[in-house]
Amino acid sequence: MRDDKHVAPRIEELLADPAHSENPLRIPLDDLYAEFRSLLHQIDRVTRISDRYQSVSQEEKISLTDRYRKQLRQLEKIARISDRYQSMMRDLNEALKDASTRDALTGIGNRRMLMDRVKAEAARMERMSRPMTVALLDVDRFKAVNDAHGHEAGDRALIEIAQVIQSSVRDYDICGRWGGEEFMVIMPEVGAADAAMVIERVRSTIAGLDLRVGDTQLVLSASFGIAERRAGENASDTINRADAALFEAKRAGRNRAQVAI
Ligand SMILES: Nc1nc2c(ncn2[C@@H]2O[C@H](COP(=O)(O)OP(=O)(O)OP(=O)(O)O)[C@@H](O)[C@H]2O)c(=O)[nH]1
Numbered sequence: 001m002r003d004d005k006h007v008a009p010r011i012e013e014l015l016a017d018p019a020h021s022e023n024p025l026r027i028p029l030d031d032l033y034a035e036f037r038s039l040l041h042q043i044d045r046v047t048r049i050s051d052r053y054q055s056v057s058q059e060e061k062i063s064l065t066d067r068y069r070k071q072l073r074q075l076e077k078i079a080r081i082s083d084r085y086q087s088m089m090r091d092l093n094e095a096l097k098d099a100s101t102r103d104a105l106t107g108i109g110n111r112r113m114l115m116d117r118v119k120a121e122a123a124r125m126e127r128m129s130r131p132m133t134v135a136l137l138d139v140d141r142f143k144a145v146n147d148a149h150g151h152e153a154g155d156r157a158l159i160e161i162a163q164v165i166q167s168s169v170r171d172y173d174i175c176g177r178w179g180g181e182e183f184m185v186i187m188p189e190v191g192a193a194d195a196a197m198v199i200e201r202v203r204s205t206i207a208g209l210d211l212r213v214g215d216t217q218l219v220l221s222a223s224f225g226i227a228e229r230r231a232g233e234n235a236s237d238t239i240n241r242a243d244a245a246l247f248e249a250k251r252a253g254r255n256r257a258q259v260a261i
Pocket residue numbers: 105138139140141142143144146150151152153154155158179180181250254
């Protein structure tokens with residue numbers, strides 16, 4: 001078989017040779033050669049197109065992978081931001097909940113917290129047929145403390161009293177500021193007699209507080225109303241009885257506790 005590489009130059013040589021100009025095969029050979037060149041040209045074009053297509057699709061494959069990776073990175077970033085946002089919202093919720101149930105001045109629970117807890121504990125103790133006692137504390141002649149020593153000294157006294165209450169009760173007792181110069185202690189599982197002992201400790205500690213404004217000592221005392229919850233009684237009724245007992249303690253001369261009958 002003849003070497004293909006030499007066919008084209010040989011045909012061109014034959015066609016260019018004037019010796020063969022009269023040869024009857026010259027014209028068909030010329031046509032055939034033109035066809036051959038056109039076929040070669042077409043094959044060449046198809047090859048180039050196919051090569052380009054392959055390289056484009058290769059590039060596309062690469063850029064698709066890149067795009068996919070980029071989107072994945074963006075998704076990861078969004079997920080991280082969303083996690084951070086959610087944890088921020090959780091913290092914010094906690095802080096809001098804390099602020100809404102804590103008294104700003106003394107740092108102990110506020111009236112809202114006390115109301116929620118007294119209702120919940122009353123229902124729990126009712127279910128368990130267990131006793132529960134509520135005590136209300138009202139600082140004696142507090143207006144006079146403010147008037148004599150100023151509102152700031154009054155605030156300090158309230159903070160001290162809140163600390164005394166908190167450190168005098170058990171961990172599972174609940175104390176808070178009921179409002180103004182009034183505080184509440186909720187004692188689940190405790191009857192009136194035992195509660196009166198706890199309250200006596202609080203009363204005597206407050207009466208013995210050594211709180212000074214400059215050289216002057218503040219004379220502080222508090223009165224208490226104590227009510228043990230009756231079976232079937234709702235929390236508000238127990239609180240009202242404690243309040244009535246507190247009124248009695250004030251009437252009887254202050255700096256004392258009165259247990260509701
Ligand atoms: N410094 C200060 N004073 C307060 C606060 N809340 C309430 N008070 C004051 O507490 C005083 C309560 O006065 P009253 O209700 O007349 O009772 P009291 O003077 O304590 O007299 P008795 O309760 O009858 O012993 C008022 O002067 C209020 O202004 C507070 O957050 N800080």
